[in-house]
Amino acid sequence: MSASGSRRLGVPPTPGAAWDRSGAWASIPERLREQGLRWTPQRRLLVEVLAQTDGHVTGGELVERCREADTTTIPSTVYRTLDVLEELGLIRHCHGVDGREEFHVLPETEHGHAYCNECGRSWDVEVEEVGAMLASFQERRGFEVDLSHLTVAGRCRDCRGAGGTGEAAVE
Amino acid sequence: MSASGSRRLGVPPTPGAAWDRSGAWASIPERLREQGLRWTPQRRLLVEVLAQTDGHVTGGELVERCREADTTTIPSTVYRTLDVLEELGLIRHCHGVDGREEFHVLPETEHGHAYCNECGRSWDVEVEEVGAMLASFQERRGFEVDLSHLTVAGRCRDCRGAGGTGEAAVE
DNA sequence: GCACTAATTGCAACTAGTCGCAATACGAGA
DNA sequence: TCTCGTATTGCGACTAGTTGCAATTAGTGC
Ligand SMILES: [Mn+2]
Ligand SMILES: [Mn+2]
Ligand SMILES: [Zn+2]
Ligand SMILES: [Zn+2]
Numbered sequence A, B: 001m002s003a004s005g006s007r008r009l010g011v012p013p014t015p016g017a018a019w020d021r022s023g024a025w026a027s028i029p030e031r032l033r034e035q036g037l038r039w040t041p042q043r044r045l046l047v048e049v050l051a052q053t054d055g056h057v058t059g060g061e062l063v064e065r066c067r068e069a070d071t072t073t074i075p076s077t078v079y080r081t082l083d084v085l086e087e088l089g090l091i092r093h094c095h096g097v098d099g100r101e102e103f104h105v106l107p108e109t110e111h112g113h114a115y116c117n118e119c120g121r122s123w124d125v126e127v128e129e130v131g132a133m134l135a136s137f138q139e140r141r142g143f144e145v146d147l148s149h150l151t152v153a154g155r156c157r158d159c160r161g162a163g164g165t166g167e168a169a170v171e
Numbered sequence C: 001g002c003a004c005t006a007a008t009t010g011c012a013a014c015t016a017g018t019c020g021c022a023a024t025a026c027g028a029g030a
Numbered sequence D: 001t002c003t004c005g006t007a008t009t010g011c012g013a014c015t016a017g018t019t020g021c022a023a024t025t026a027g028t029g030c
Helices: A017-026 A028-034 A041-051 A059-069 A075-087 A127-141 A157-161 B017-026 B028-034 B041-051 B059-069 B075-087 B127-141 B157-161
Strands: A056-058 A091-095 A101-105 A112-116 A122-125 A151-155 B056-058 B091-095 B101-105 B112-116 B122-125 B151-155
Touching (some): A017 A028, A028 A041, A041 A059, A056 A059, A059 A075, A059 A101, A075 A091, A127 B151, A151 B127, B017 B041, B041 B059, B059 B101
Antiparallel strands (some): A056 A101, A091 A101, A112 A122, B112 B122
């Protein structure tokens, strides 16, 4: 179902990346206060949850995990905090094939995503793979593409090979 | 607000395209019945509304326009009919920057979209502009990209030139 | 430590859309 | 034209998330 969001959760980051991450999380209180924003228990909880998260999560999944630690968690607070953290650059979001937001937690490299409409699997799309497009948008349109937000939908090799119907369609 | 969806509504199609279109709409009842599906008043109304639509519309806008002609229009019926028509290939959808579905009505050529996060405007992305990416996905991943579903977000020339804040952010 | 102010929270109402199901009504065939 | 099976509709409940607002509280200055 919405497996594609949590599919890669728990996959360990490449060695070394974990180091950078904890540093980034640690400095959040100060970064908020620098901007006149506040460090609250609700925000701390969400940041703790995010710090334990690799890959992609939906807002709903984050609400749920916060609730595991604190049953009084309020969805709107979580969603508003996600907005704040994205403005701070600590997370990015893209949209799954169904249009729902999925958050990237401190991605090691900026990347987009490819989703198979048929089997629902997803893959990271690194910058080299779409470099020509980014450059062309830059040059021909003066348009600066947000790679993190890029979602490419289609049919994967397996599903095409399987003669048309690989598995249940995702959307 | 959700102006980006209706922005280009009413722009006339290139001459000649209107001809192909009416033909496509006219054959819908038969195409439905061929598949054991049915031609109902509710479906006829939506098809009439779509036939008068150019460019991009959200489901909500379509519900509203159907309601103008028939106040008893039920949203779920409209959304379900949109699914059916998309399976028939008469419409395609992509997702705006906020992830909401936008429908393309009988596009003259298959194309994707670029959205500016800052001013909210959008542009069609023709196949030549992303041909290299489509080819690379095909060759390197065996992945067949759905161009109609492609949404490229970023900042347009005007908004970048305007020193960072062009207008109100869209999302 | 106390007071003050604005950021943030909790909450409830609201939006956009989806889903299950019983009632309706296409449309193929007699 | 009538019958019948099933596709479709209407409807209400539900999901995921957003918004406005009054109450709370972080954090600054005293
Ligand atoms: Mn989609
Ligand atoms: Mn977005
Ligand atoms: Zn697949
Ligand atoms: Zn712009």
